Amino acid sequence: MAKNKLLLVFILISNILYGQSDLKFTNISEMKWEIDYQVYLKMKNDSSYTFDIRQLFHIREYPSDTTVDFIFYPVNLGKEYINNLAERTGRDSAVSEQATYKTLWGALHESLGGGWVHFINCMLYSLETQQLDLTAPLMKRPATQWKPDPITDTYQRTKKWEYYIPVDQKLAIKEYKLRIKRNEPGDLRNIPGEYIELFKSTNNSDYIKYIENEEFKLVAKIDLVKIILGANFLGEIQIDYIRNQVLNSVRDYSANRLPSILVFDEFDAAAAISLDLNGYRLESLAFKSSANLSTELIEERRKEINRVIEDINIYNQNSFRRQLLNYYK
Secondary structure: OOHHHHHHHHHHOOOOOOOOOOOHHHOOEEEEEOOOOOEEEEEEOOOEEEHHHHHHHHOHHHHHHOOOOOOEEEOOOOHHHHHHHHHHHEEEEHHHHHHHOHHHHHHHHHHHOOHHHHHHHHHHHHHHHHOOOOOHHHHHHHOOOOOOHHHHHHHHHOOOOOOOOOHHHHHHHHHHHHHHHHEEEEEHHHHHHHHHHHHHHHHHHHHHHHOOOHHHHHHHHHHHHHHHHHHHOOOOOHHHHHHHHHHHHHHHOOOOOOOOOEEEHHHHHEEEEEEOOEEEEEEEEEOOOOHHHOOHHHHHHHHHHHHHHHHHHHHHHHHHHHHHHHOOO
C-alpha cells in the first residue's frame, strides 16, 4: 500500500510542468516600485495599496547556496490551489473522516496535497485567522500524577507542559535549545530564520502583549515554531483537531486578500507571488526605478526571476521526493 502511494506521488511529480507565470490569474492591474522605498499596487477593482519595501520579505537564498531542505516563502494561496482543495476535500471527505493519523505532517499532507511549503503556509493562515488555537480544550494535557517507570526522555521534556504543544515561551525555548544542543533540529531547519529569531527573542510577557494588541501575524510566526517543536508529542486526537482547523480555515480562504509581495534584492525587483498546486507562481513584477531600465533589460530580469522561481520549485520537489523515499523505505 505504501509503495502504491509512493508511486502515485512520483507520477504526480513527474507530470508537473514549470513555466512562466500565466498572469490572467492575478487581481493586480498595475504595480510600481518608486525611489521612496514604496511599492504601489493597483487592483482590478480599482483599489490601491502601498507597501514599505523595508518591511517586506526579502529573498536572499537560492537553491545553489541554501542549506535547508525546503525554500519557504510566506505567500498567499492561489485561486487554483484553493479550488482544487475544495474539490479534493469534498471528494475524499468520507474517507478522511474515518482515517487515523500518526503524524501531523501525514495528516495535513494527505488533505492539503502539495509539499512542505503548502503545509507551512496553510498552517500559518489558520494561526493568523485564529481558527487554530493551541490552547483549545482538545490541546490541553490531562492533569495526572502518573510517572513512567523507568522515567522516559519524553516525560522529562514534556512533564511541565500544560498543552501538547509548548505554549509557554520559557518551556518552548527550553525545548528549542535542547534540540539544538542535541543537533536534532528536524523541521526547524525549514522555518525562516526570522521566525526563529522572533521566537527566541520573545518572552511570555511580550507574547501576551502581541495577543492583546491583536498582532496575530507575529503570534502566528511564533506559534508555528512551537507547533514544529511539539509535533512529535501529539496524539491522534490533537493531530485530528489541528488537521480539521487548518482545513476549515483554508476552505474559508479569502481570494480577496492582498497579494504577497516579496523582494528579489539581486534584481532590484518586487514580486507578487502566490502558491499554486505545483509551488510558487509569479503574478506580477515591479522593478526599482524602472524608468531607468531598458525594455530589453527588464525582460531579461523577468526571465531570470522566472528561472529562479522554477529552480526553487524543482528544488523543493526533489527534496520532497527524497523525504518520501526515506519515509517509505
